[in-house]
Amino acid sequence: MKVSTGLLTLSAVLASSNASPTPAKRDNPQGVDISAYQGTVDFDSLVANGLSFVYIKATEGTTYVDENFSDYYEGATNAGLIRGGYHFAHPSSSSGATQANYFLANGGGWSGDGITLPGALDIEYNPSGDECYGLSASQMVSWVQDFSDTYYSNTGVYPVIYTTTDWWTTCTGNSAAFASTNPLWIARYSSSIGTLPAGWGYTTFWQYADSGANPGDQDEFNGSLQGLKNLALG
Numbered sequence: 001m002k003v004s005t006g007l008l009t010l011s012a013v014l015a016s017s018n019a020s021p022t023p024a025k026r027d028n029p030q031g032v033d034i035s036a037y038q039g040t041v042d043f044d045s046l047v048a049n050g051l052s053f054v055y056i057k058a059t060e061g062t063t064y065v066d067e068n069f070s071d072y073y074e075g076a077t078n079a080g081l082i083r084g085g086y087h088f089a090h091p092s093s094s095s096g097a098t099q100a101n102y103f104l105a106n107g108g109g110w111s112g113d114g115i116t117l118p119g120a121l122d123i124e125y126n127p128s129g130d131e132c133y134g135l136s137a138s139q140m141v142s143w144v145q146d147f148s149d150t151y152y153s154n155t156g157v158y159p160v161i162y163t164t165t166d167w168w169t170t171c172t173g174n175s176a177a178f179a180s181t182n183p184l185w186i187a188r189y190s191s192s193i194g195t196l197p198a199g200w201g202y203t204t205f206w207q208y209a210d211s212g213a214n215p216g217d218q219d220e221f222n223g224s225l226q227g228l229k230n231l232a233l234g
């Protein structure tokens with residue numbers, strides 16, 4: 001995903017080449033995740049291309065609201081896409097609760113209306129410095145717990161956790177603390193998803209490429225369209 005600085009992306013970290021491998025089978029519901037970096041997005045064409053869902057960047061830390069969030073969210077809604085917001089975590093700048101509340105106040109809210117995906121916590125490489133933001137593994141787990149609990153107490157659903165197995169292993173000590181509560185969304189640009197973080201037996205979303213036929217990062221839901229709708233019902 002793109003951070004507001006635009007200086008570094010997951011793709012820069014993960015991809016050793018600019019290839020966007022296309023996994024063999026893509027029968028599951030397809031989607032994208034986008035931020036203002038994508039500029040003008042034609043949501044009707046996403047539907048025409050067969051996409052079912054979109055995650056839209058809402059916030060970062062407690063100082064940044066994506067300038068396109070509202071327009072994108074409205075556009076996605078009008079086009080009939082299932083959609084949700086995501087928050088780019090800055091775990092060194094304020095508590096998990098503070099950032100969850102900022103996210104909730106700026107687009108990350110949820111209700112069981114059948115078209116809103118649980119908000120996603122995008123937690124990954126620090127775009128500017130120490131990849132674990134100066135937190136120990138136990139401090140990082142506590143930060144994520146604080147964010148997750150705050151989100152849950154406000155909405156009744158646990159946030160999706162977007163990460164990479166590599167970052168999660170490095171910066172949380174491969175914690176299994178969220179596996180039974182939080183849906184997982186793994187970024188891995190390869191033809192197979194590889195090893196998942198500890199505890200999770202499967203992933204809910206897979207970001208399999210950072211570019212493709214549609215704008216933004218390319219994602220799929222691991223399940224049926226009804227399963228995707230069920231996630232939006234809570």
Ligand SMILES: *[C@@H]1O[C@H](CO)[C@@H](O)[C@H](O)[C@H]1NC(C)=O
Nearest residue numbers: 036037039040041068071072
């Ligand atoms: C999104 O932001 C870009 C600038 O990043 C702007 O050019 C574009 O018009 C915006 N699109 C919408 C739908 O707001």
Ligand SMILES: *[C@@H]1O[C@H](CO)[C@@H](O)[C@H](O)[C@H]1NC(C)=O
Nearest residue numbers: 193201202203204206222223
């Ligand atoms: C998708 O979910 C199923 C269980 O519903 C699981 O068996 C499978 O391994 C999952 N795929 C991935 C890539 O996690």
